[in-house]
Amino acid sequence: MLNSEPTQDNQAVEKSGEESSRPKNVPARLWEKFKALEKRTNETTKRSTEKRIKHLQKTALENVARALRHPEDLEIVKIPRADDAKLDAGSLVSSDSPSISGTTAARKRELDHGTRTGTSIQGRQKSCKTMQEAESTANEAEEWKRVQGLMGVNDHLEGVSHGSLGPKTVLETKIETAIADGDLKKAEELSDHMASREFGEKIAKAIDAKNFLQHKQKEEEMTKAKRKKKLHWGFEAKQRWETKGNM
Numbered sequence: 259m260l261n262s263e264p265t266q267d268n269q270a271v272e273k274s275g276e277e278s279s280r281p282k283n284v285p286a287r288l289w290e291k292f293k294a295l296e297k298r299t300n301e302t303t304k305r306s307t308e309k310r311i312k313h314l315q316k317t318a319l320e321n322v323a324r325a326l327r328h329p330e331d332l333e334i335v336k337i338p339r340a341d342d343a344k345l346d347a348g349s350l351v352s353s354d355s356p357s358i359s360g361t362t363a364a365r366k367r368e369l370d371h372g373t374r375t376g377t378s379i380q381g382r383q384k385s386c387k388t389m390q391e392a393e394s395t396a397n398e399a400e401e402w403k404r405v406q407g408l409m410g411v412n413d414h415l416e417g418v419s420h421g422s423l424g425p426k427t428v429l430e431t432k433i434e435t436a437i438a439d440g441d442l443k444k445a446e447e448l449s450d451h452m453a454s455r456e457f458g459e460k461i462a463k464a465i466d467a468k469n470f471l472q473h474k475q476k477e478e479e480m481t482k483a484k485r486k487k488k489l490h491w492g493f494e495a496k497q498r499w500e501t502k503g504n505m
Contacts, residue, residue: 408464408471429455 280289426434429452436445 404468405461405464408467409460410464411467412463 280286284292429448433445433448433452436442436448
């Protein structure tokens, strides 16, 4: 009896509030029916909004899971099934297990999640490092191909090579002296040094040629961009008249 009286009072207050907000030209029966329909519509809208939010969350998780490739990342964003959710809810609500074991289980889950997160971060860092190294290697190989294609591009500008009849360099003289003295090891070292120096000079010239071509290409692009575009359908008669007038 004590609990029913406040409920009746609340209902009376609600009815009095509805009566006070009811327009004067609307009958009470129609107004009550309208309020009941409004209440039912609000409840339906609320339920549909909650369902839509859950659906959007599930769709977002599925999209993220499809985008990921690392198995540890997939484990982190794993979408819970209905059975798992029921089991988790049952384990949380069960009164048989003490609070200490529940705290320990929660702590264990946090530690497992942290371990998986740390492992996944390390895996992503390693994969990123591997991708960067592969990209750097590919860029270096492509750059080396360009340099190789330009080696000896300016040989025709250096004049005629007289070979052994031409003047000898200091290094060539040292090699001949070492051979004459019988010191073949020293002669071989000097020969390798001379070959390395010549190869380095060729590479340096090829790099200079590559830089020159890149600079020239940039200048041509800038000139083309600055050049005023001429209309294909220009007024040719007017242009001829202006040219004749200027003459």
